[in-house]
Amino acid sequence: xxxxxxxxxxxxxxxxxxxxxxxxxxxxxxxxxxxxxxxxxxxxxxxxxxxxxxxxxxxxxxxxxxxxxxxxxxxxxxxxxxxxxxxxxxxxxxxxxxxxxxxxxxxxxxxxxxxxxxxxxxxxxxxxxxxxxxxxxxxxxxxxxxxxxxxxxxxxxxxxxxxxxxxxxxxxxxxxxxxxxxxxxxxxxxxxxxxxxxxxxxxxxxxxxxxxxxxxxxxxxxxxxxxxxxxxxxxxxxxxxxxxxxxxxxxxxxxxxxxxxxxxxxxxxxxxxxxxxxxxxxxxxxxxxxxxxxxxxxxxxxxxxxxxxxxxxx
Amino acid sequence: xxxxxxxxxxxxxxxxxxxxxxxxxxxxxxxxxxxxxxxxxxxxxxxxxxxxxxxxxxxxxxxxxxxxxxxxxxxxxxxxxxxxxxxxxxxxxxxxxxxxxxxxxxxxxxxxxxxxxxxxxxxxxxxxxxxxxxxxxxxxxxxxxxxxxxxxxxxxxxx
Numbered sequence: 001x002x003x004x005x006x007x008x009x010x011x012x013x014x015x016x017x018x019x020x021x022x023x024x025x026x027x028x029x030x031x032x033x034x035x036x037x038x039x040x041x042x043x044x045x046x047x048x049x050x051x052x053x054x055x056x057x058x059x060x061x062x063x064x065x066x067x068x069x070x071x072x073x074x075x076x077x078x079x080x081x082x083x084x085x086x087x088x089x090x091x092x093x094x095x096x097x098x099x100x101x102x103x104x105x106x107x108x109x110x111x112x113x114x115x116x117x118x119x120x121x122x123x124x125x126x127x128x129x130x131x132x133x134x135x136x137x138x139x140x141x142x143x144x145x146x147x148x149x150x151x152x153x154x155x156x157x158x159x160x161x162x163x164x165x166x167x168x169x170x171x172x173x174x175x176x177x178x179x180x181x182x183x184x185x186x187x188x189x190x191x192x193x194x195x196x197x198x199x200x201x202x203x204x205x206x207x208x209x210x211x212x213x214x215x216x217x218x219x220x221x222x223x224x225x226x227x228x229x230x231x232x233x234x235x236x237x238x239x240x241x242x243x244x245x246x247x248x249x250x251x252x253x254x255x256x257x258x259x260x261x262x263x264x265x266x267x268x269x270x271x272x273x274x275x276x277x278x279x280x281x282x283x284x285x286x287x288x289x290x291x292x293x294x295x296x297x298x299x300x301x302x303x304x305x306x307x308x309x310x311x312x313x314x
Numbered sequence: 315x316x317x318x319x320x321x322x323x324x325x326x327x328x329x330x331x332x333x334x335x336x337x338x339x340x341x342x343x344x345x346x347x348x349x350x351x352x353x354x355x356x357x358x359x360x361x362x363x364x365x366x367x368x369x370x371x372x373x374x375x376x377x378x379x380x381x382x383x384x385x386x387x388x389x390x391x392x393x394x395x396x397x398x399x400x401x402x403x404x405x406x407x408x409x410x411x412x413x414x415x416x417x418x419x420x421x422x423x424x425x426x427x428x429x430x431x432x433x434x435x436x437x438x439x440x441x442x443x444x445x446x447x448x449x450x451x452x453x454x455x456x457x458x459x460x461x462x463x464x465x466x467x468x469x470x471x472x473x
Contacts, residue, residue: 001357005315008335008381031379038338038377039358053382103447105362105372105425229446230360 001042007050013057014177014208020052021204022179028052030206032075033110035102036118044129045119045141060113060208072210074113078163079104081112091212092312093219093240097166100221100236103229113207116164116174116187120157120198120255121232122286124148140196148286155195156284158234159255165238166221168249168259172212178205191256198255217242220308222301224252226288234287235294237277237301239309241265246309248273248302253283253294265310274302320384324349325393333380340364340375343390351391351420355449362448365421366390372428372447391420394427403427406465407458414452422448426462435470438463 009028011017021028027049031037040046054060060075063084070086081087082098101107101115124147125132125140137143139155146152164187172187180202187210192200219240225231233252239262240247246262260277263269278299283291321330324347331346343349343366352375355363359377366375367389394401403423406412413419422445429436429444436444441462442455450458 001354003336003338005334006336007315008318008379010381031382034377034379034382035359035374038379042357051379055382103362104444105365105374105428105447106359108371109373109377230449 003038003041004044004047006041006048008053009050010053010056014060014206017052017054017057017206018177018179018204020050024050024052026203030054032114033077034114035106035110036114039126040119043126045126054206065214068214069211070214072112072212074207074209075111078107078110078112078115082107086214090214090216091166091170091219091240092217093166093169093221093238093309094163094212096219096221097162097223097236097238100223100233101162102231106230112163112210115161116167116190116210117199117201117207118159118161120155120159120195122148122155122157122195123288124286125157148284155255156282156286157195157198157255158252158287159191159198159257160232160252162221162223162233162236162238162251165236165249165251165257166219166240167210167212168257169219169238169240169247170212170217171247172210174207175209175211176201176205177208178202182208184211188257188259193254193256195255215242218309218312220305220312222305222308224289224294224297224301234289235283235297235301237298237305239302239305241309246306248277248306250277250281250298250302253281253298262306270303270306273306274299277302318381320381322383322385323387325389331380335379335381337380338376339366339368339373339378339380339383339388342380343375343388349390349392352424353417353420355417360449361418361421362425363418363421365424365448367424367428370428370431372425389424389427391423394423401427402468403430403462403465406461406468410457410461410464412453412457412461414450418448418450422450422458426465429462430466430469435466436462441466 029048031051060073062073088095138147175184217240222237223233224235235252238249248260251257281298283294317332353363355361359374364376
């Protein structure tokens with residue numbers, strides 16, 4: 001597939017990348033690993049005037065410990081993070097979700113920042129321009145309707161990052177830098193809940209760092225997909241348990257992940273959370289698996305993940 | 315749109331071009347250098363038929379813009395054999411019948427080479443995991459896994 005015309009610019013540091021964005025009249029996109037952006041551009045789902053390459057920014061490639069947190073630069077690839085000693089030792093849920101992301105070759109290219117900020121997906125959205133024109137544009141393409149749910153007022157596209165789920169279960173935060181300065185927010189506050197524009201990002205903002213509180217945890221990640229490699233999750237459940245309390249995060253259904261607290265590690269608390277997750281899941285028929293099956297599997301995978309996380313803790 | 319000057323090494327030979335900013339590495343390799351071992355199948359980074367090794371890391375060249383690899387060192391399937399001899403992986407793929415139509419093979423071999431470069435003696439499980447990065451639509455994967463394990467055992471017995 002041939003790419004449309006755009007310009008290529010390279011950011012030497014965060015400030016110069018933001019300056020390049022400001023000079024682009026809002027028509028530029030940031031490029032890190034490119035495993036999400038380039039396919040979107042090939043399908044003409046994104047038509048930037050220029051891409052700003054962030055890969056050369058060295059400070060964003062480091063993993064360091066500071067003030068009780070593990071600070072992960074946004075340019076660290078998923079494979080580098082997966083093979084980092086501290087991740088395996090402290091954050092098993094994150095290790096499992098990194099391992100479950102796509103395949104090894106793409107893990108070596110894709111970055112953690114890009115993985116968190118990947119666009120939401122839909123069976124009727126990630127298609128060629130001809131296909132989409134024949135069907136008629138939906139909300140996410142700038143149209144006036146949803147092609148999956150007739151008369152819907154919202155977009156139901158799915159957020160398909162594996163690692164955002166485990167990071168939310170670990171109470172992670174993200175640092176953003178933009179034309180108006182830096183800010184730090186909790187990862188779950190990054191999501192707008194609207195599939196058309198899934199992130200609460202201001203124009204020109206770059207995700208620079210992910211902060212994870214450095215506290216030993218037990219955890220697990222369960223992923224539902226058709227093939228055991230390369231596929232995006234059709235449902236993902238991450239669980240992390242710290243100090244006898246757990247946090248569950250369910251994603252892959254709808255534009256924002258949902259987090260639940262596990263009061264204690266009793267069987268009744270587990271049942272309650274799994275039932276609640278199933279009750280609140282709103283899958284629609286925009287993936288290769290049926291919505292009914294995905295809804296049922298929400299409960300199954302939540303129970304499975306929590307049980308596995310508890311067993312590891314013993 | 316202005317072209318961009320890039321220079322990098324391909325199979326140990328330096329090359330330099332003025333490329334379009336939206337040109338992919340796969341296009342550059344195939345159309346400017348005539349290195350047609352890497353194939354475009356899905357064009358979306360899912361299948362792995364376009365895999366080449368850039369600075370020791372296997373990459374989907376259909377997802378990489380040529381300006382991104384400025385200054386890098388690239389190995390393609392054409393650069394594997396030395397002095398008219400095939401690379402052990404290529405020999406093993408032939409011996410074990412791991413090739414049918416051959417469209418995925420160059421990508422498979424490049425992914426396998428990157429694995430053997432960082433892990434001389436991988437277990438079967440590790441090979442299966444790494445090779446699941448690539449898709450083959452004809453032979454199935456059993457013979458491909460066997461071929462990679464065979465090449466690994468031959469290499470280590472030689473050393």
